[in-house]
Amino acid sequence: MKQLSFNRLDRIVAVALIISSVLPYFALPLGVSTNVPFSSIFGGYLLIRGCRDRRIFWLSAGVLLAPFLASFFRMFITSEQWSVAGSLTWVISLIPLSAMVVAVLALKSALIGWLRAILIFSAGISLVQKYFFLDQGVVPWLWVYDVPGYAPVRLLAPTIAAYIRRPFGLFPEPSFMGGTLGIVAIALILTAMAFKRPLRVIDWVALALTCWVTAISGSGTAIVAPFLIVICAALPLFKRFAGILAIIMPLLLFAVGTAASLVLNQRQSVTNWSWVDRSNSIIAAVRYLFSDVAVFFLGIGRGNTSPYFLSGKIPTNDLPHSEVLPDVYSVFLRVVLENGVLFGLPIILLMMFFVVRADTSSKLRISGWAALIIWLIAGGLAISYDSAFWLFGFPGMMYGLWLCQSAGAKEKEPGPPAQLDAVV
Template sequence: MVTGLAISFFVLSFVPYVAIPLGNSTNISFAAVIATILIVRLIRRPMFLVLIILLCICPLLATLLRLLFQSSQVNVNAYFTSFFIILTFFGAASATDVLRERSVAVISFCISASAIIAILQKYLYLDKGVVPWIEIYNVPGYASVAQNAQTIALYIKRPFGLFPEPSFLAGTLALAASGMLVLMAHYRLQPRASIILSLVLATFTIFISDSGSGVICIAILAMAILIPYVRRYRIVILLMPVALATAIWLGLSIAASRQDGMNTSWNDRFASIIGGARLWTSDPLTFLLGVGRGMVPTRFGEDDFAFAGMTVYSNIPDIYSVLGRIVLENGILFGLPFIIWMAVLILRLGGQRAILIGVLFTVLWAVVAGLTISYETAAWIWILPGICLAFSLSNRSIDTRRSDVRFEDPSRSQ
């Protein structure tokens, strides 16, 4: 039963519309619900129990401290959903601990399936002026596809598969591919044909999604795949400039396509982040403790200075950055430490001796969570550091009988 739940958790992380509506503006994904069940097996470990309690009370503690200095509204639904976000993080650690190397096959299948759906959506429907499966894109908390269907089909034409938007799709595939590579290295698994296929499909789908940060994700994934083989195959060194040149070409292609279409999301995204930074630094209390969970839309509506002097093409109801929202809502005392801890988990890669690879995946995670995906319900923002958490806190030994390349810095072999 636990194995089935772990598999279901990873599968549902790729279908965010399978969710429970919570009010008119948010939802709880079924992946997060399953994560809640999975963490029951972890609370027997004191370290996990302490971490879960600590992270769950941080948003509440920030609000209580803020209320001591000034009265403010409290968004109960937002605090409720924050618990499930944290549980998704720990649920990923539990699912990884259950499946171990089998999780690679599950993630590989999900990447391939998601990519194929997006590719079919692009070339069979969107390029012909039709938005398919429009009935499924109807869950509170995500932008309405139905209301924008004509613009999407006639002008934008960017695939989004089973996700709310193209950037959500691209970011999820990039993070999932990274997680799969980390798992393969940790358990020393051979790159089978199905895994190679999933990486190719993920890369192609990220490219056709025209995601602004897609080129960074593609470049990082290419380098992460090639670097471990530098020690064994010196010719790989010659492929690095080729990979870099290809990434630059892809970036220029994406930029050109975005300039030719009705895509102004880059401008509005950066405007929201700058506006959030202005709001965060507007007074010492907000800087230290944030504005409170779910209160960013209210403060954006009240404080006109946030977007003063900036050109925006649409109404900006929230900050379009998951990491930015964490800091803006919880302040530097309770938001920033959580982000740093997750980044350190990825940087260490579960204790593997691979600083360069860790840096690459940390940068990729920061780009996706900070500049690509706006929805904090994007499960893979939390799953990737959750996988690394499972490695860091697990007492199980690796099966050293396996003999393939691990993530190791080439310099250590000299």
């Protein structure tokens, strides 16, 4: 298959996509309750450029048309109305999946440097926020958090400063930040492996900062992400520095395990209802998914999860919660609930396949499975915003690495012997 060619503008837009991927508030308001991230705008350009490749075209068509197909079949069975706004937000949210495939093909190994840069920037600014502002009882940069569709940080600032004090950087909340940076960290490791580049000192600094800020964020991702990041980063070094690592690794893993234990103990406090609300919203959504055959196979329709919760159609009264549950706190479960197992679940399974398949470092695919765990926890348990770029951008990036590796393998394949050419 003919490979895509890219010009300088394509690469500039790809870099802009990577930078904006960790700036969710860099967005245009769309009505009073949602927004259009600039990352999706940059991604739209790359998607158009990449659709010349049949693989990217069919990937994009398949995932973007899923809610429309579910709605088409649903109209013969239920009276649920098709939501134009909901379908539009689906397209906006899913653009990163295909756009990141194109970005990887355009940037190739240069992607490593940009992933490193956004990790250092995001983790660094979150640490500054924590130790120089939140610990002093101040929530800084309130002017940044002014885009519809996210938690009202301005209104919550007094509570955050007085009681919570968990860093969230330039993200709407700590779980969004922790889950995103955990995914980007494992993405950096896998990208370096794919292009056979050893991690440099500056990469280790980026990973250390990420583990640090993820641990203190108190996010559910913090329980496993630092541990898996350390393991995956050290894997390529075992053959060369087995003796040194035999001494250092137990100490590192003990420190990471201790940090994870502290997070778990803190979040299981009887005064902290965040995880209770999150888990019970998931229980309520799963229970409703299995309550009706039509809902199970075709879903409730894109954009209907929140109205179903708020109207009581999805019952929550028998589940303990600190406040009215406005939605399901799981992006991946929302995809399945709204599109059904016929159209929603295949998208999740396809993305899972991309994540694991991209790791060709060993037959066991240890890094791929570790990446899958971090990604599933981030999108299934920690992050509730569909607009979280890396939930869909990460599988796209893994597919892009897979295509790069496949193209590289074909280039190295020996051609037919000269004698055979002569005969033919």
